[in-house]
Amino acid sequence: MSLKVLIRNAAVGVLMFGGVAAATQANLITNGTFDTDLSGWTINVLSGTSGVTFDNGTAHVGRPGTPGTVQFNQGFKLPTTSTAVEIAFDYQWQINKPQQTDFFSVFFGYFQLGNGFVSSLLVGESSEVADFGNTISFKSTVLVSDVDFSGGFNNAQIDFFLQETNPSAGTRVQLDNVSVNVVPAPATLALIGLGLAGLGWSRRKSA
Numbered sequence: 478m479s480l481k482v483l484i485r486n487a488a489v490g491v492l493m494f495g496g497v498a499a500a501t502q503a504n505l506i507t508n509g510t511f512d513t514d515l516s517g518w519t520i521n522v523l524s525g526t527s528g529v530t531f532d533n534g535t536a537h538v539g540r541p542g543t544p545g546t547v548q549f550n551q552g553f554k555l556p557t558t559s560t561a562v563e564i565a566f567d568y569q570w571q572i573n574k575p576q577q578t579d580f581f582s583v584f585f586g587y588f589q590l591g592n593g594f595v596s597s598l599l600v601g602e603s604s605e606v607a608d609f610g611n612t613i614s615f616k617s618t619v620l621v622s623d624v625d626f627s628g629g630f631n632n633a634q635i636d637f638f639l640q641e642t643n644p645s646a647g648t649r650v651q652l653d654n655v656s657v658n659v660v661p662a663p664a665t666l667a668l669i670g671l672g673l674a675g676l677g678w679s680r681r682k683s684a
Contacts, residue, residue, distance in 0.1 A: 505553040506635070509566075509655035511536050521548040527641055532651075539579075539639040539649035541572045546640045552631030553657065555587050557624045561660040564599060564635065565616040569651040570607040575643040579604040581650050582640075583615075585657075587633035588625040604648055612651075618660060633657075 507517035511534055518536070520529045525545020530537045538549050555562070564585055580603050586596030597619055626632050635657060641647045 503658070505555065505562075505633070505657045505659070506551060506655050507553070510534065511653060518549060518551050521550070522546075523548055525641070527639065534653070536652040537571075537649050538581075538637055538652055539641055539647070541641075541647040541649050542643065542645055543647070544641050544644055546638065548636055548638050549652070550634055550636040551655075552634045554626070554629075554631055555621065555624050555633035556659060557626045559621050559624050559659050560662065561618050561620050562633075563616065563618050563658045563660050564656070565614070566655040567612050567614050567653045568600075569612045570604065570609045570648055571651055572609075572648050573646055574604055574607070574609055575647050577642040579642060579648045580638075580640040581607070582638045584636045584638075585619055585633070586636070587621055589621075590623040590625045592623075607648075609648075614654075 508515070511531060513534075515529065515531050515536055518529075522528055523546040526540065526543045527545035527547040528540050528543075529547055529549045530540075536549065539547060562585070566583075568581070570581070581600065582598065582602070583600040584596045585599055586594055589595050599617060599619075600615060624632060635655070637650075637652060639648075639650055
């Protein structure tokens, strides 16, 4: 078999397998695009009179001019075989930059065997450095291990917090396109390895 054909076959195999792996991904988040409402999400006003409202296919986290802290979250089931998740969402600071600092933070957490609930900070941003009026598209891969799924409960969660301190003029954060996807096992690496092994065999044979 020629070197060109071997490379082509290996590439086709990787693309086909990669397509299957990608197709098996499913967003673990319910209603992450907020098409018609905020169903599937939980709003917890931790202090003051803050809140979350639905607006034209997005979620508005916070209420400008109403000091307080709000938590906007959703729990979901993370497969025990998961080794990594890809988390993505769009957010935008809106209204005006306040005189006193407001703070936006995002956490991902899950139950881990032997350690209980463990969490990672994804975003920690103050209004002082925020880029008001421009949408930020966040995407990150977070490693997970020893996922606890005993009892079949929601064993993972994503949390959005906004802490507002301004009594007269403040901020809010617009949120959209929230997704959490299990990253497929790197089986494509095995195919690439087979292709490289085939290349080595071909070279030895021709030698």
